[in-house]
Structures are given as C-alpha cells and as structure tokens.
Amino acid sequence: MELVREKVASVSASKANSFRSGPDERGRFGIFGGRFVAETLMPLVLDLDKAYTAAKADPAFQAEIDFMQRDYVGRPSPLYLAERLTEYFGGAKVYLKRDELNHTGSHKINNCLGQILLARRMGKTRIIAETGAGQHGVATATVCARFGLPCVIYMGTTDIERQKPNVFRMKLLGAEVVPVTSGTGTLKDAMNEALRDWVTNVENTYYLIGTVAGPHPYPAMVRDFQSIIGEETKTQMMEREGRLPDSLVACIGGGSNAMGLFHPFLDDPSVKIYGVEAAGRGIETGEHCASLKGGAPGVLHGNRTYLLQDDDGQIKDGHSISAGLDYPGIGPEHAWLHETGRAEYVSATDQEALAAFQLCSKLEGIIPALEPAHALAFVTKIAPTLPKDHLMVMNMCGRGDKDVFAVADHLGVTL
Amino acid sequence: MTTRLEKRFAQLKGEGRAAFITFITAGDPDFDTTLSVLKGLPAAGADVIELGMPFTDPMADGPAIQASTQRALRNGARMTKTLELVRLFRESDAETPIVLMGYYNPIYHMGVDIFLAKAIDAGVDGLIVVDLPPEEDDELCEPAIKAGLNFIRLATPTTDDRRLPAVLANTSGFVYYVSINGITGSASPQARNVADAVARIKRHTSLPVAVGFGIRTPEQAAEIARTADGAVVGSAIVDAIAHEIDGNGNVKPGAVERVLGFVRSLADGVHTARAAAAE
Ligand SMILES: Cc1ncc(COP(=O)(O)O)c(C=O)c1O
Numbered sequence: 225m226e227l228v229r230e231k232v233a234s235v236s237a238s239k240a241n242s243f244r245s246g247p248d249e250r251g252r253f254g255i256f257g258g259r260f261v262a263e264t265l266m267p268l269v270l271d272l273d274k275a276y277t278a279a280k281a282d283p284a285f286q287a288e289i290d291f292m293q294r295d296y297v298g299r300p301s302p303l304y305l306a307e308r309l310t311e312y313f314g315g316a317k318v319y320l321k322r323d324e325l326n327h328t329g330s331h332k333i334n335n336c337l338g339q340i341l342l343a344r345r346m347g348k349t350r351i352i353a354e355t356g357a358g359q360h361g362v363a364t365a366t367v368c369a370r371f372g373l374p375c376v377i378y379m380g381t382t383d384i385e386r387q388k389p390n391v392f393r394m395k396l397l398g399a400e401v402v403p404v405t406s407g408t409g410t411l412k413d414a415m416n417e418a419l420r421d422w423v424t425n426v427e428n429t430y431y432l433i434g435t436v437a438g439p440h441p442y443p444a445m446v447r448d449f450q451s452i453i454g455e456e457t458k459t460q461m462m463e464r465e466g467r468l469p470d471s472l473v474a475c476i477g478g479g480s481n482a483m484g485l486f487h488p489f490l491d492d493p494s495v496k497i498y499g500v501e502a503a504g505r506g507i508e509t510g511e512h513c514a515s516l517k518g519g520a521p522g523v524l525h526g527n528r529t530y531l532l533q534d535d536d537g538q539i540k541d542g543h544s545i546s547a548g549l550d551y552p553g554i555g556p557e558h559a560w561l562h563e564t565g566r567a568e569y570v571s572a573t574d575q576e577a578l579a580a581f582q583l584c585s586k587l588e589g590i591i592p593a594l595e596p597a598h599a600l601a602f603v604t605k606i607a608p609t610l611p612k613d614h615l616m617v618m619n620m621c622g623r624g625d626k627d628v629f630a631v632a633d634h635l636g637v638t639l
Numbered sequence: 640m641t642t643r644l645e646k647r648f649a650q651l652k653g654e655g656r657a658a659f660i661t662f663i664t665a666g667d668p669d670f671d672t673t674l675s676v677l678k679g680l681p682a683a684g685a686d687v688i689e690l691g692m693p694f695t696d697p698m699a700d701g702p703a704i705q706a707s708t709q710r711a712l713r714n715g716a717r718m719t720k721t722l723e724l725v726r727l728f729r730e731s732d733a734e735t736p737i738v739l740m741g742y743y744n745p746i747y748h749m750g751v752d753i754f755l756a757k758a759i760d761a762g763v764d765g766l767i768v769v770d771l772p773p774e775e776d777d778e779l780c781e782p783a784i785k786a787g788l789n790f791i792r793l794a795t796p797t798t799d800d801r802r803l804p805a806v807l808a809n810t811s812g813f814v815y816y817v818s819i820n821g822i823t824g825s826a827s828p829q830a831r832n833v834a835d836a837v838a839r840i841k842r843h844t845s846l847p848v849a850v851g852f853g854i855r856t857p858e859q860a861a862e863i864a865r866t867a868d869g870a871v872v873g874s875a876i877v878d879a880i881a882h883e884i885d886g887n888g889n890v891k892p893g894a895v896e897r898v899l900g901f902v903r904s905l906a907d908g909v910h911t912a913r914a915a916a917a918e
Contacts, residue, residue: 250774259774260743262699264795264820266772267802406705412696419698424821426797522744523770524696536717537748539695 243490243566246557251440251527254563256556259439261526264423269526273441275346280448285341292337293452296370297327299334301453303460303617308587313607316614319469320590321457321485323621330593330622331453331481332363332434338449339432340367348430351375354418356383356411356477357548357595358390359622360434365399375399378417380409383547386630408541411477411551415525435478436555439526443555450484457617458488465615471496474619475599476569477513477548479555481621490566499558500602502544503571513542515554516562516569524552529559545574545634546594548622572601578634580604581624593622594631643736643764644789644812647686648847648868657864658813659684659909660849661902662740662873664691664707665724666716668884673711675895676880677728681735683899684906687849689767689871692721692741699769701824703874706881718745718754722761729762738765738791738812743779751779755786765789765812773805780809793817794840796832803843813847813869814840818854824874827853834866857908864912872905 246253251273259269279285293299302322310318323331343351351368353375355361361377368375377394381403384391394401407413415437422431436443436450454472461469472489474482476499489495504512512518515530522531524539532540532552544550561567572580580600585591592600599618607616624631632639641649651658661680666673680688693711697704725737739758746754746768758766766783773780773792780790789812797820798806807814816836818828828850837848850863851871863870879901883894 259772260770261772262769262795263772263793263806264699264797264817266774267797267799407695416696416698420701420822423699424825426820520748523742523747524744525698526770528747531744533744533748535748536719537694537745538712538717539744 243561243564244487246560247440247444251444253557253560255521256529256559257440257443257527259526260523260528261439262423264426268422268426269439271346276342276441276445279342279345285345288341289338293334297333297337298325299452300456300460301325303457303464306588309584312587313604315612316471316607316610316616317612318603318607319461319615319617320620321453321617323453323481323619324590324593324596324623328359328363328366329625330359330363331450331484331619332360333366334452334484335434335446335449335480336360336363336367336432340371340373343373343430343432344371346430348428349373350425350429351432352378352418352421352429353432353434354378354411354414355434356414356550357546357593358383358387358394358626359548359593361399361401362390362393362397364432364434365394365397368399369397376421377401378404378414378421380404380407380411380413382409383411383414387547387626388629390626410541410547412539412541419525435480436483436557437478437525437527437529437553443527443557446480447483447487447557450480451487453481453484453619454486454488457485461615461617468492468495469615469617470494471498471614471616473498473500473599473603473616474621475500475549475595476554476558477551477595478553479558481619483555483557485617485619486567497567498602499567499569500599501554501569501571502542502546502549502598503573504543504545506573507571511543512571513544513549513551514571515552516559517571519552521559527556529553529556530562545577546598548593548595549598570602572598576601578631581631590620591624591628592620593624594627596621640787642789642812643734644687647736648813651686656910656913657867658686658847658849658869659860659906660687660689660851660869660871661685661876662689662691662871663876663880664693664704664711665721666693666711666714667707667877667880668710668888668890669714670720670724672890672895674724674727676898677724678731679895679899680902681732683902684910685735685902687736687738687869689738689740689873690721690725692718692739692745694742694745697742699822701822701874703824703877703881707877718749722757722763725761725763736764737762738767739763740767741769743768743770746779751782755783755788759786759788763788765791767791767793767815769793773808776809784809784811791815796820796836800839803840807844807846810846813849814844815871816840816848816850816867817852818850819852821852823852825853827855827859830862830866833863837867857904860905861908861912864909870909876902
C-alpha cells in the first residue's frame with residue numbers, strides 16, 4: 225500500500241516536472257490551448273478526441289502510418305551535415321534535418337498522413353483544409369488523391385497570388401481550391417472559412433488542420449504526427465555524433481514543424497531550443513508575424529495563445545514575405561514553452577530570410593522554402609558565435625520550388 | 640432577483656405570444672445610425688435586442704454579418720463604444736432586455752471582471768458568446784452569472800440528448816436554439832424539424848427557447864413563433880441596413896425609418912403568429 229502510494233506520487237511528480245506531459249484533459253498547456261469553439265462543433269471536437277485516443281493506442285494504426293511514411297513519403301529524412309555552411313559560419317557544426325526531401329516537399333505530409341488515416345477510421349467522406357503557403361494544401365490534396373476522398377482547400381486570395389505553383393498542384397491533384405477574400409486573404413482568413421465550412425457540413429466532413437493550432441486535440445495530435453522529425457533526429461544524431469545535439473532551430477508559422485522537432489527533446493535540459501518567428505519588415509514597424517514577441521494572450525481559432533491584436537482585442541493582420549508564416553497566432557504549446565522559458569523565441573526579417581535563402585542555395589545546393597529560410601537566418605546570426613563542437617540542428621522543413629517566382633520578384637528579376 | 644429577460648419572457652407568456660428578437664451589429668455602419676435604430680427597435684416590435692460586438696474574425700457568421708462587422712470596425716467600433724450604445728439606449732428604455740452577442744477575445748482582452756462591471760453599469764442583461772462552450776464555463780459564464788447577468792447558451796442540431804444537460808446547466812434567461820448546422824445567414828430551417836427540436840429541449844428545461852439562424856421573412860418568423868418562445872432575426876435586418884449605404888459609403892436619407900419598417904413587418908409576423916394559427 226505504502227509502496228503503491230509512493231510510486232504514484234513519484235510518477236505524478238515526474239510528470240509534473242516533464243515538459244512532455246501536456247496537454248491536460250481540458251486540452252491546456254498551462255493556461256494556453258483549450259476548446260473555444262461554437263457549440264455546433266463541440267460534439268465533433270469531442271468525437272475527434274475520442275477517435276484519436278483510440279487510434280493512438282492501436283498498433284495497427286501506427287503500423288499503417290509507419291508503412292506509408294517509409295514507402296510513400298520517403299522517411300526517414302536524412303540528417304545532413306551542412307559542411308559548407310558550417311565552414312562559412314566558422315562556429316557551430318550545423319546539421320539540416322532534410323524534411324524538404326519528403327514527398328510533396330515539406331513536413332506537412334507527416335501530419336496529413338496521420339490525419340487522413342484517422343479520418344478514414346472515423347468514416348468521414350469529405351476532407352477540408354486551410355492553407356497559407358499552399359504546402360499544407362498540396363499535402364492534403366495528395367493524401368486525398370491517394371485515398372480517393374474529395375478535398376476542398378481554403379486559401380486566401382493574397383496567398384493564391386504569391387504561391388501560384390502550389391495552387392496549380394492542388395488542382396492537378398484533384399482538389400477544389402476556394403479563394404478566400406475576407407480580411408487580408410491570408411492564412412487566418414482561410415482558417416475562418418474552413419471553420420465555417422465545417423459547421424455547415426458536420427455529418428461527413430473531416431477538418432484536416434495543418435498546424436499545431438485549433439481546438440484540442442488538434443495541437444497535441446498534429447504535434448504527435450510531426451514528432452517523427454525530432455525522434456529521427458535524436459536517433460540519427462546519436463548514430464552520427466554519439467550524443468544529443470546542443471541546440472535546435474526551427475521556423476514558426478503555427479509551429480508544427482518546430483513542435484515536431486522540439487517535442488522529443490523537451491526533457492533533455494542540455495538541448496537549447498530556438499523557435500524563429502517572422503519579423504516581416506521589422507518588429508518595430510508593426511508589420512510582422514511574431515506573435516510571441518509582438519502579441520498578447522487571446523483566444524482565436526479554438527485555443528488561447530499569443531495573438532497579434534490591437535488594444536480592443538481585434539486581431540491584426542500580420543505581414544511576412546513567407547505565406548506559410550503569415551499567421552497572427554502561434555500554437556498554444558509554444559506559448560506555454562515560451563512562458564516557462566523552456567524554449568526561446570527569436571525572429572528574422574523578410575530581408576534576413578531572403579539573404580539566407582540565397583546563401584543556402586549557393587553554398588549547399590539546397591534551395592530552401594522561405595519559411596525555413598527564416599530559421600537559417602537565425603542560424604546565420606548565432607552559429608558564428610558558438611564553439612566548433614557545438615552541434616546545431618536546423619529543420620529544413622520545406623524546399624523552395626514554390627517560392628522561386630516570388631523571390632525573383634523581390635530581387636527585381638523578371639522571369 | 641428577476642432579470643429584465645426573465646420579466647420580459649414571463650410577460651410574453653402571459654400574453655400568449657412569442658418574443659421577437661432582433662440582432663444588429665453595434666456601430667454598423669456607424670455609431671449614430673446604430674443608436675437611432677436601437678432606440679427605434681422597441682416601438683417597431685422588438686421584445687429583446689441582441690447587439691453584436693464587432694470582432695475581426697467572426698467564425699460562426701456568414702457574409703452578411705461578416706460585412707456588417709467590417710463596416711463597423713472601419714468606422715471606429717470598439718468594445719467601449721458598444722457599451723456606450725447600451726448606456727445611451729438605457730436612458731430612454733428601462734424595460735427592453737439587451738443581450739450582447741459576440742466572440743470571446745475582445746472581452747478577454749479587456750479583462751473579464753472589468754468587462755462585466757462595465758456591461759452591468761451600462762445596462763446589459765445577458766451575454767451570448769459564440770466560442771465559449773460549457774467546457775470553458777469558468778472563463779466567463781460563471782463569473783457573469785455571479786455578477787447577475789444572464790448567460791444564454793446556444794444549442795444546436797449536433798447537441799444530442801446526452802450533451803444537452805451540460806449545455807443547459809449554466810444557461811439562464813433563455814436558450815437559443817440554432818436551427819441549422821451552419822453559419823448565420825445561411826439556409827432556412829425546416830419548420831417541422833424546429834418544432835421537434837424545441838420540444839426536445841423543453842423536455843430538459845423550463846427556460847424559454849428562442850430559435851434563430853436562417854429566418855428572413857415575416858412568414859418564416861411567424862412559422863417559428865408558432866412553436867418556439869421566440870424568433871431571432873439577424874442577417875435579414877443587417878442586410879436591410881447594408882442596403883441603406885450608398886456607393887460612397889454614406890447612409891441614405893430615411894434609412895433608419897425604412898430599416899425599422901422592415902423590423903415592424905417581421906414583428907407583425909411573430910406577434911400575430913399564434914392568433915392566426917388559432918383561427
Ligand atoms: C515549408 C513550410 N515551413 C513552415 C510552415 C509553417 O507552418 P508550421 O509553423 O506549422 O510548421 C509552412 C506552412 O505553410 C511551410 O510550408
């Protein structure tokens with residue numbers, strides 16, 4: 225009896241000391257997260273939670289994901305020592321986690337695969353999603369094609385303009401792309417419209433959210449599906465260097481690629497964790513997407529987190545050169561990691577990202593997406609200041625094919 | 640303590656008629672127009688007034704209310720001005736209940752305690768906050784009830800019998816049945832489905848049940864009023880306001896009278912519904 229009590233106490237103590245035990249049963253990470261949705265959606269969100277909990281415990285579900293991750297997505301993605309960048313920086317040893325090599329060109333497919341298999345288990349027959357850069361839209365359209373499910377993608381008109389190649393890809397894959405004109409026509413507006421579709425089509429529709437946001441269980445579920453990034457990194461680094469990395473760097477839109485890399489390392493205190501938000505034209509200009517640096521806690525899209533908002537609690541439109549980072553919020557788990565101090569959140573401007581985009585292309589022969597170019601911009605700043613035995617992993621979460629037209633435009637080149 | 644809402648529904652019950660509940664967005668298209676419409680609503684037949692608190696991201700609203708919100712925000716609407724509208728309305732009307740309807744973030748940003756104090760001070764009677772389900776009751780619902788406001792919850796077609804008790808537990812004033820799965824201003828509900836749903840909710844509560852979403856005409860309002868304790872019209876009134884804005888964004892002369900005329904036609908539909916049915 226005594227022993228049992230002691231054991232329970234020690235388990236809950238270790239749980240309390242863990243950064244990996246969240247969210248609680250209300251879907252909260254500290255005060256962040258939760259289920260702030262209209263009543264129409266609440267039963268669906270509870271259903272989803274139940275279905276996901278059951279699937280997670282089912283080895284057959286995991287086996288299905290593993291098989292598809294290997295043969296369809298092409299995982300594991302390599303952990304690549306970027307020798308020329310490392311040499312150029314003259315400091316930390318910089319590794320790139322090559323999720324841009326995944327099928328469809330970004331980390332987004334990791335999550336889509338998990339969720340489409342879940343949607344099938346739940347008997348859903350229609351898939352909807354929001355997209356900013358179009359990478360999540362493409363990944364969703366891809367898995368819908370693969371499993372023969374109709375797919376509707378909501379995308380802001382501003383993003384449609386700056387990510388044209390992805391719009392065409394989605395259509396090739398058989399998806400319907402619905403332009404969203406409200407607000408500034410970016411990711412937040414696309415998410416509003418997807419939610420409106422969902423409340424209207426509750427019977428058959430599965431909402432496949434593309435980042436670690438939305439009502440519980442989405443932030444935790446998307447994180448779990450993306451955690452394969454961090455788990456592989458851990459194994460690969462042990463094989464390669466015989467020890468854990470010293471630091472992790474990832475860009476943050478909603479924060480899914482970052483959560484995926486970070487989560488398996490949260491309880492390894494020697495690992496420093498950096499999330500890089502988009503500073504747009506500079507935080508001081510107000511035209512940015514750095515919710516932690518320039519926002520305040522609030523409630524949007526089903527969860528409490530840091531949001532860009534004015535003094536009346538109205539949501540402000542962000543700005544970033546990167547459509548994938550152009551979101552006025554951040555996943556609730558990041559808000560919590562920020563407040564607890566476990567992770568450090570920094571930012572990079574449009575210009576810094578553009579410079580990193582070109583640097584990586586020239587030195588490594590890897591054209592990054594504009595999103596991870598923000599992460600690289602931060603690496604550019606700190607790697608030179610660190611010792612040569614410092615092991616740094618940056619998540620190269622997407623490739624830049626989709627961005628070449630927009631970047632040419634910014635550089636004043638006509639194609 | 641009996642609230643204005645409770646008094647109003649009791650009075651209507653005594654008169655054997657349903658409540659006509661109107662929704663407009665605060666500050667749409669501007670502060671003065673809203674104030675004039677607001678002051679004219681009771682005489683035009685509104686029994687309860689829902690006043691929308693503008694929010695940039697009205698996720699449960701269709702194009703009409705989205706546009707009204709944007710017009711209001713463009714013309715300087717903010718939470719303090721919404722409360723000011725209520726205060727000015729109360730100077731000349733001590734009877735008609737006002738329910739503020741909107742989303743949580745502007746309230747959360749102001750601070751729940753400050754908001755509740757200001758709302759009560761202005762003369763607000765109840766709150767409908769779309770993105771606060773019973774799972775988040777400790778955020779605003781419980782403090783609001785403690786402070787003496789009614790907290791009106793939405794029940795929907797997806798709220799099944801298992802869930803209904805949880806939804807009704809902290810609901811007061813009335814229950815708002817959302818007659819369709821969808822956003823405001825979309826398809827109109829089937830009268831028979833609504834009657835069944837109202838009966839189902841009434842098995843679980845003695846509170847009045849009002850029905851909204853998709854009611855656009857006096858005929859539809861009348862049909863709903865035959866089976867429910869109240870009929871809510873929002874998008875159709877908001878559309879009527881939108882029609883009064885000219886190409887330069889100015890409000891046309893005589894706008895308020897025409898909007899109130901439309902409201903009166905809806906009110907007549909609701910108020911004569913049961914009499915017509917009895918004949
Ligand atoms: C390549 C890439 N990286 C990052 C992001 C940002 O999303 P998240 O922060 O969820 O990883 C996107 C979003 O579209 C993306 O396409």
